[in-house]
Amino acid sequence: MNMPRTYSRLDLIQEELAKLENKSFLDRALHILLSTKHVYLTIQLPTQLIVRANVLCEDITIIGELEKKFHLSDLGSVLFSDFLNVVRKEDNFDALYKRLQVRNQNKVEIHQKEDTFYEESDGLSDVRIRLERRDALRGEVVLSDLSNLYPTHTFQLESLLELILVDFLIEYQRGTSKNAVKNILDKI
Helix, strand or coil: CCCCCCCCCCCHHHHHHHHHHCCCHHHHHHHHHHCCCEEEEEEEEEHHHHHHHHHHHHHHHHHCCCCCCCCHHHHHHHHHHHHHHHHHHHCCHHHHHHHHHHHHHHHHHHHHCCCCCCCHHHCEEEEEEEEEHHHHHHHHHHHHHHHHHCCCCCCCHHHHHHHHHHHHHHHHHHCCCCCHHHHHHHHC
16 A cells, blocks of 8 residues: 655645544544644755845844844745745646756755855754745645656655745845845735
């Protein structure tokens, strides 16, 4: 018997399937009471980019005159929500997969280019990203849908978040991400 494939350490798809199988009123009530609105994923980012991201988040807090400090976790959540909105509008999984493959290749090779934005020797650090549970579930479903076209793809929700953040931060660092702070402030 084949084990169902998982698309993150959270395995939200299987959790949802199990919830549907538990049909008793008590089981459903307990699930509703015990489920959380937010989930946390741990991803790895280059340490140098984390420093850059933290400075950007501080800029967002200051420029936006935010009462509460804007954190790297908030940036990850905003960028991931934006990614999901693009996926919803485009609904083209073939194009999405090809873009992810290109970005994944760029992430692997970025340190080899002349305009190095981080050194592999700088190391990676863990970053905890807080997402709305429904967004994380949607991300897993997107990856599951990609498996219908590309059954051997290796993307996980964590690697997807890493790609989104690294891609954004490198574009921002290069200056190719115009009005990034304003765009983020418009989304929070």
